Amino acid sequence: MQGVRRRRGAELASAIVGAAWEILIEGGYEQLTMDSVAVWARTSKPVLYRRWHSRAELLLTALIDRILPPKFPDEDHGDLRVDLIxxxxxxADRFAGFPRRWPIDFTRQW
Structure with missing residues (x-):
């Protein structure tokens, strides 16, 4: 039987942040727990707590990951119109995963 390859570094962090984002979109902040993220990302809670001390920190990381400006295409097509397209x-690719209704009530005090 072949063992499961262990994820580390950026690959593991990406899986965790992606899991947090998916849980946030599907269930909102109330469903975003370290337990649910660990299950979704197929890792353990101690792995999460080594990188993030709270779900708020993990949420912030997920938001930054999704909101920061996209990587701009660095190829010059020689035509401004083509570059803008x-x-x-x-x-469009960067914001395709954003919900139409935001799953967090930012007006509520935590």
């Missing part, structure tokens, strides 16, 4: 595609 490429940029639009990059932006």
């Amino acid at each position: 490429a940029l639009r595609g990059s932006l």
